[in-house]
Amino acid sequence: MLRTALKPRWLGLFALLLVIIAACTQLGLWQLHVAQDKGLRDALQKAHEARPALIDTVVRPHQAFPNPQSNRAVTAIGRYAASDQFLVGPRRLGGRTGYWVVTPLDVTETGARLAVVRGFVTDTTTPIEPPAGAVSVDGSLAPGEAPGTAPAGVLPWPKPARGSIDFSLLVNDWPGELYNAFVFAQGEKTAAGAGIPAPAGLDRVPPPEVTGGLKWRNAAYALQWWVFGGFAAFMWFRMVREDAQRDPATEGDPERE
Structure with a gap:
């Protein structure tokens, strides 16, 4: 099979495969970053738009901090x-x-x-x-x-x-x-x-940005790109293997068996 993979046409397709895998990897990472950015923006907006609640309706004394309620x-x-x-x-x-x-x-x-x-x-x-x-x-x-x-x-x-x-x-x-x-x-x-009013010399501290959140639809797009790249690699391997099985020159090749 290795001999077949070194044929010019398969080497050319292998070079194209590397380009496709690199593109799918980058597009997946881009969609993942979009998912994180949208999730963060939605979390911030939700926290800011929520009506103020009495502290004891959100967290009680000695209770573990409710992470979704940050901000x-x-x-x-x-x-x-x-x-x-x-x-x-x-x-x-x-x-x-x-x-x-x-x-x-x-x-x-x-x-x-x-x-x-x-x-x-x-x-x-x-x-x-x-x-x-x-x-x-x-x-x-x-x-x-x-x-x-x-x-x-x-x-x-x-x-x-x-x-x-x-x-x-x-x-x-x-x-x-x-x-x-x-x-x-x-x-x-x-x-x-x-x-x-705040005393002179005392400035209110704005709340920090929320650091969590994920937009699952965009995360799914990222996964789709990575699956597509893996599928392209599988198809190249399968076509090379089938070509090796049809090629009489590979008879006796231990990698074929």
Whole structure:
């Protein structure tokens, strides 16, 4: 069979086969990227368009983070625990380096603590106190972060600064129950419904992009291209094999038997 495959016509078809396989591979990868991009866009749009839901209808204290709800618009009602506020960083926002201001919110309905990223600051010398009394926080839900190295030389706010929002550490530092999620605050209101403006020097942190999602129809197109490339290779092999079986010159060839 090897002797047959080396015939000029089969070598020519083999070169064409390589071109077809390369084209099918690239077209499949292109469709896969399209599937991922469309899935991401749909996930972002769905998360942004969803009506805000009370935090306890999305995730409960100590419950594992619901991945499909990442970036979900939520509302939490409670009181800030100013004595446990801390900074997380360094982080980047709008080309600037600074820190997230994280303040625990004791949620009224459950009594559990919810980490709230109230905003971003570049000045770490002057603590920004959270509003006193009952507040309603509107924001976007996010999962906890991997452990990070605490920054050096940053003043406590009033707790020492951290490298990340790591719930494996917070569960030992905060009393009572806590949520395995935090919220990027986009707005705050008093119990009476009056809006609370962000303090000077504190910028709200927009929620990060959702990193999951897949458009299955385009993923199926990618699979079709790869199957077509594999089928072309199979047909070339089959035609060469049949030609070898018909060719009297291959009689006695051990590869034919």
